[in-house]
Amino acid sequence: MDKRNRAEIFRERLADALRSRDMNRSDLARNASLDRSTVSQLLSEDAPRLPNGQALAAIATALGVSSDWLLGLSTHRGAAAEILDEAVQVAETERHPVDEHLLAWFRDAAGFKIRHVPANLPDVLKTDTVLAYEYAGETLRTAGQAITGTRDQRALLVRAESDMEIALSKEALEGFARGEGMWSGLTADERRTQLEAMGQTLTDLYPTLRLHLFGASDRFSAPFTVFGQKWAALYLGQRYLAFSNTRHVQLFAGHFDDLVRHATVRSHEAGEFAMRLADGIA
Numbered sequence: 001m002d003k004r005n006r007a008e009i010f011r012e013r014l015a016d017a018l019r020s021r022d023m024n025r026s027d028l029a030r031n032a033s034l035d036r037s038t039v040s041q042l043l044s045e046d047a048p049r050l051p052n053g054q055a056l057a058a059i060a061t062a063l064g065v066s067s068d069w070l071l072g073l074s075t076h077r078g079a080a081a082e083i084l085d086e087a088v089q090v091a092e093t094e095r096h097p098v099d100e101h102l103l104a105w106f107r108d109a110a111g112f113k114i115r116h117v118p119a120n121l122p123d124v125l126k127t128d129t130v131l132a133y134e135y136a137g138e139t140l141r142t143a144g145q146a147i148t149g150t151r152d153q154r155a156l157l158v159r160a161e162s163d164m165e166i167a168l169s170k171e172a173l174e175g176f177a178r179g180e181g182m183w184s185g186l187t188a189d190e191r192r193t194q195l196e197a198m199g200q201t202l203t204d205l206y207p208t209l210r211l212h213l214f215g216a217s218d219r220f221s222a223p224f225t226v227f228g229q230k231w232a233a234l235y236l237g238q239r240y241l242a243f244s245n246t247r248h249v250q251l252f253a254g255h256f257d258d259l260v261r262h263a264t265v266r267s268h269e270a271g272e273f274a275m276r277l278a279d280g281i282a
Contacts (some may be wrong), residue, residue: 002125007048009072015043017063017070033063051252074246105227105242106153106162114164115256119223119235121176122166122211124153125198129190134182139249154201163208165267167221167259170213177277195278202271210267212260219262226252 018028025043034055041049042059049069051059060067066075106114116122121130131147141253176183179191186194202211223235232252233240243249265273 003050004048006072007050010050010070011043011045011048011069012143013065013072013278014059014063017065021063023063028059028062032058034058105225105231105233108230109162109228112162113226114162114228115226115253116166117221117223117225117256117259118168119130120164120182121194121198122168122173123150124164124209125201125211126150126167127190127194130186130194133186133190164210165256165260166209166211167256167263168213169209169216169219170264171216173213173274173277177281180233192278192281195281199271199274199278202274206268206271211270212263212267213265213270213273214259214262218264219259221255221259224252226256 018024023031025039026036028034029039032055034041038051038055041047042051050056056067056070060070066074123131123218126134131150175181177191177195179186179188183191202209213230224233225235226232226249229249231245232243232249233253234243243252
C-alpha cells in the first residue's frame with residue numbers, strides 16, 4: 001500500500017473514531033495536545049497526510065483506539081489491552097473435530113482457504129472405523145458424534161464452500177501404515193482400508209482438498225488451523241488458543257506455506273502415495 005492510500009485510510013478511520021466518540025476537531029486537538037490546524041490537515045479530503053509518531057500516539061490515546069487500527073494495519077480498533085483480550089482467546093474443546101468453536105470458525109471462513117496441520121491423521125480423511133477406534137475412550141464426545149461431525153466437514157468440502165489444504169509429516173502417515181504408536185490396535189486390514197479411502201478421497205476432491213507431506217527431520221509443526229483470513233487456532237490439547245489479529249493469522253499462514261514449500265510429497269502426488277502405502281501393508 002502506498003503512502004497516499006495509507007493516509008486516506010487513516011483519515012477515514014480518524015473521522016470514524018471522532019464520530020463514535022461524539023468528538024469534534026477542537027476536542028481532539030485539546031485532548032491530544034495538538035494544534036487545531038494539524039487536526040484539520042489530517043482530516044482534509046484534498047490532501048490526506050499521515051501524522052508523525054508522537055502525534056499518532058497522542059491521537060490514539062485520546063480516542064481510545066489502537067495506532068495500528070488508525071493506520072489500517074489491524075482490524076481491531078481497541079486499545080492495546082482490549083486488543084489482546086479480543087485477539088487471543090482460550091477456547092475449551094472436547095477434542096472433537098467439529099465442536100462449537102470450530103463450527104463458528106468454519107462458518108467465518110466460508111469462501112476462503114482453510115489451512116490445517118492435524119495432531120495425527122486429518123479427521124476429514126479418516127474412515128468411520130478409525131474414528132470409532134480413536135474416540136472409543138472419550139467420555140465427553142462419543143465415537144458416533146465424531147463420525148457425524150467429520151461427515152459434516154467432508155460435506156462442506158464436497159459443496160466447495162471452502163478449499164482445504166492439509167500439511168502432515170510423511171513419517172506420521174508411514175507410521176500409521178506400520179501400525180505404530182496409538183494405531184497399534186488397528187488391524188492390517190483396517191489400516192489398509194483407511195489408506196485406500198484416503199487416497200481415493202484425495203483424488204476425488206483434488207484440488208478442493210490438498211494434502212502436502214513434509215519431512216519430519218526437516219520441518220516441525222504443532223497442530224493448528226488457519227480459517228480464511230479471520231482466525232488461527234493452535235491446538236493445545238483439550239483447548240484451542242485462538243488468534244484473530246491480522247498479523248497473528250498471517251504468521252500462522254506463513255508457517256503453513258513454509259511447510260508446503262518444503263513438502264517431499266506434493267498435493268497432486270498424495271493420493272497415489274497413500275495408495276502405495278496401502279499396497280505395502282502385509
